Each structure stands twice: as structure tokens, then as C-alpha cells.
Amino acid sequence: MTTALYLPEENIDMIAATSVLQQQAADIRTKTINWASYMQSQMISDEDYRAISTLDKSRAAYLAQNSSQVVKTLLNLVSHLSKDSTIQYILVLLDDLLQEDRSRVDLFHDTAGKLKQCIWGPFLNLLNRQDGFIVNMASRILAKFACWGHETMPKSDLNFYLQFLKDQLASNNNEYIQSVARCLQMMLRVDEYRFAFVGVDGISTLIRILSTRVNFQVQYQLIFCLWVLTFNPLLAAKMNKFSVIPILADILSDCAKEKVTRIILAVFRNLIEKPEDTSVAKDHCIAMVQCKVLKQLSILEQRRFDDEDITADVEYLSEKLQNSVQDLSSYDEYATEVRSGRLEWSPVHKSAKFWRENAQRLNEKNYELLRILVHLLETSKDAIILSVACFDIGEYVRHYPRGKHVLEQLGGKQIVMQHLGHEDPNVRYEALLAVQKLMVHNWEYLGKQLEKENENQKQGAAPIAGKA
Numbered sequence: 001m002t003t004a005l006y007l008p009e010e011n012i013d014m015i016a017a018t019s020v021l022q023q024q025a026a027d028i029r030t031k032t033i034n035w036a037s038y039m040q041s042q043m044i045s046d047e048d049y050r051a052i053s054t055l056d057k058s059r060a061a062y063l064a065q066n067s068s069q070v071v072k073t074l075l076n077l078v079s080h081l082s083k084d085s086t087i088q089y090i091l092v093l094l095d096d097l098l099q100e101d102r103s104r105v106d107l108f109h110d111t112a113g114k115l116k117q118c119i120w121g122p123f124l125n126l127l128n129r130q131d132g133f134i135v136n137m138a139s140r141i142l143a144k145f146a147c148w149g150h151e152t153m154p155k156s157d158l159n160f161y162l163q164f165l166k167d168q169l170a171s172n173n174n175e176y177i178q179s180v181a182r183c184l185q186m187m188l189r190v191d192e193y194r195f196a197f198v199g200v201d202g203i204s205t206l207i208r209i210l211s212t213r214v215n216f217q218v219q220y221q222l223i224f225c226l227w228v229l230t231f232n233p234l235l236a237a238k239m240n241k242f243s244v245i246p247i248l249a250d251i252l253s254d255c256a257k258e259k260v261t262r263i264i265l266a267v268f269r270n271l272i273e274k275p276e277d278t279s280v281a282k283d284h285c286i287a288m289v290q291c292k293v294l295k296q297l298s299i300l301e302q303r304r305f306d307d308e309d310i311t312a313d314v315e316y317l318s319e320k321l322q323n324s325v326q327d328l329s330s331y332d333e334y335a336t337e338v339r340s341g342r343l344e345w346s347p348v349h350k351s352a353k354f355w356r357e358n359a360q361r362l363n364e365k366n367y368e369l370l371r372i373l374v375h376l377l378e379t380s381k382d383a384i385i386l387s388v389a390c391f392d393i394g395e396y397v398r399h400y401p402r403g404k405h406v407l408e409q410l411g412g413k414q415i416v417m418q419h420l421g422h423e424d425p426n427v428r429y430e431a432l433l434a435v436q437k438l439m440v441h442n443w444e445y446l447g448k449q450l451e452k453e454n455e456n457q458k459q460g461a462a463p464i465a466g467k468a
Helices: 017-027 037-038 046-057 059-065 067-080 084-100 104-114 122-124 132-146 155-170 176-187 189-197 203-209 217-228 234-241 242-252 258-273 278-290 293-300 306-328 332-342 350-379 383-398 403-408 412-421 424-467
Strands: none
Touching: 017 084, 017 132, 017 176, 046 059, 059 067, 059 132, 059 424, 067 122, 067 155, 067 293, 067 403, 084 104, 104 132, 122 132, 122 155, 132 155, 132 176, 155 176, 155 189, 155 203, 176 189, 176 278, 189 203, 189 217, 189 234, 189 412, 203 217, 203 234, 203 242, 203 412, 217 234, 217 242, 217 258, 234 242, 234 258, 234 278, 242 258, 242 278, 242 293, 258 306, 278 293, 278 332, 332 350, 332 424, 350 383, 350 403, 350 412, 350 424, 383 403, 383 424, 403 412, 412 424
16 A cells, blocks of 8 residues: 655646646647557457447546456557557557546556556566657656555566666756656655665755756756655655755755745755754754855745745744754854865864864764865865865864874875865965874974983983982
8 A cells, every 4th residue: 555645736737747748648649540450460359459449439438337448458558569659649548547537546456456467567668668758658657556556566666667767867858857757756755665766876866966957847846856755754864965955055045936945945844843863953954054044044034925835934944043053063063064065164164272172073973074074185176175175184183183193094194195286276275284284293293202202211210320
């Protein structure tokens, strides 16, 4: 039994969200198929010929009296015919039947069960076809079979289908991307399917696409997918590991469409409300503050919205974020900035007091923050991020006695040194300072060791002199 999350349709018109598919479907409905020629060439049975011919002429009446035969015939035709134009026609007919009455999904499941036929296989096979319309209409029907009935999609088929949707989303210049996103919106309303989507690395794909320039409709649909995922408390708690908050904060700051604003605020609210661990909700609040969400909320407070949900969410988020700012220690602020991967010259970096008090805390959680800094030095192309990371590593080494050893263990020393030849002069400068701190720290340590040895020698010599 599928446990679907019954959420508002968010004003997504099915036709608007799948316009390319629907425009083509409208053309296909006007065509006629010569079923007699299929029967005469023995490509379909006499029984299937009578069923499909009658269904073409008087759909509702024939379906009401011969539902099992209709299901059997449509499954037979989809499985055994191959001509593109014929398959297109059958898929449009089948999709129309489901769209007219959702309860027909269970009719298909039940009849296929009695006939011992697999309802998933024929449509999953069509996902491998070359024709874009066939692929996406089959996908749309699969989503309806998976979400509108009492049966869930089997696990192996589910992983294949979700991987297919993910790959289609990531495909360049996919004219059917709105249709693909719509299928995903349907699937992620069902809780059982959400973890499977995370299992195929689906969230990373959504974030990667949202970080590029996509049109506002696709933007809205993909953020809707994130929103339905956040209704699961476990997923809401993990969500910002995928940098959801920084990406959505960026979109919010550039956003011109009210519905995109609304869905982003709804995601942010769930990220605070849904996690069961209050410390996770607090971390999410801090991350939002770090990503300048409070500033955007203050701008939104000045605007008038027709949608009351937006006003309510703005008020809720403003209150929560203001409270989190009051509780925020400088270390919380620093840790959130590092975890976001968006380093900038915020005051905390240049504070000698901060580093004296907190350098050792970079060792917490198995050197989590230090590892992130090293990773940013390895992967970032941004000159400011690289400069700040070099500076922070230098300060850590300067204020933590074993810092040089730890940094070498993590491979950080070599990476800092590589940036001595960076094309940006600021990065070169900060890398040079960090290397100097590494070396000076070494000299200080060596100096202390020599002092200690001299002390020991003096102490050792005194008793001998006394005896003499």
C-alpha cells in the first residue's frame, strides 16, 4: 500500500508543467490507427482487435462493461507492437483513461495480477526507446501506476526508474525536462520512494541543476521535490549536507516569481520544524543566517503578497533566525561558514581572540572543520575562499601546538604550498603567510627544545660541582 503525502498541488497545472508532451499528445489524439490491418497480418488477436476498435469509438461505455478485457488488450498491444506511431497512440489512450479516473490504476494492477502479467515491465522497456515522446509518456504512466494505486513499485524497478528520472533531469537540452520533473514530483510524495531517490544520489542532482541557470518553472518543480523530501524528519535533518540552504538562499535573492519564493520559504520552514533533533534545527537556522536569509526576509516583509502562506512563513522564519542570532557564539558562526563552503573575510577570521580561544576546537569531530578547509583548498576555484582557507590554516597552526603535525597528517601542508604559485596575488600572499607560520612554529618549537636541553644540562651539572 502506498502512503502518499497528500499535499496541495501547488497550482501546477498538469498541462503547463508538461507542455511539450501535451502538445504532441493533442496531435496524436487526432490520428486514426488501422487496427484491421494489424489483425489481418495476425499481429494482434481477433479479441484484441474488437476491444481496441470498440474502445476507440465508445470509450466510457465499453470500459465500464469490459474493464478486464480493455486492460488485457492495452497491455498486450504495448508489449507486442513496435511501430512508433502506434505505440504513441496507445500510450496517449492509456494515459487519458488514467487521467479521467485515478481509480483505474487499481483496475490495471488487479487485472494484471489475475492475468499473472507484470504491469511494470512493458512500460519500463519503453524507457529505452529512441522516440522522446514514447519515453516520456511511458514514464508518466509509470509514475501514475506507482503513486495512484494500492501497489508500490518493486524495489529493483524503482531504483531503475528513479535512476532514469535522475539521468533525464541531468541530460543537456532535454525538451521534456518539465515532464520528467513532474513525474519526480509525483513519486516523492510517497514516503517509501524518498529514501530510494536519496540512494541513487538524487538530492545532489537536484542541487547541481538548481545551481545552473534553469527556467523558473523547472526551478519551481525541482524545489518542490526538495520540499516534499523535507516532510520526512530524517531527510530534513540530512538535507543541508547537500548545501541545500546556500543554493536556495542564492535563488531567493534573485527570485522574481512569487511561487518560487513561496516554495523556498516552505523548504526553509520544514528544515527548522521537521528535524527531531533541536541541535540540527539550530544548525539550519545558523546556516540561513550565514547565507544572508535574514536580509532577504526583511526585504520580503516590505512587500505585499496575495498568498497568506508567504506572509506566515516570512514571520515564522524571521522570528526563528533572529532568536538564533542572539544565541550565536562566534565559534558557531565560524563553523557554519566553513561547513557552507562559502568562506569570506567575516570579522571572526581576523580576530586574534577568536583563534586563541578556539583554534583547538578545529580538532573536534575528527578534525571536521580542518578537513573542510583542506578540501576547499583542493577543490575551490574562488580566490577569496582560497585566501581565507590559507589564512585560517595558518592561524590554526600558530595557535595550536600540534597543528603542524595534524596538518601534515591530513595532507594540508603540501596543498597550501601548491598555492604559492597561484595566479591570484592575494591567494599567493595568504599561502606564503601560512607557510611562514608553519615554519616559524617549527623554529619556536626547536628553540623551546634547545632551551629545555640547556636547562637539563645545567641541572645535571650542579650536583657534580657540589660533590667536588
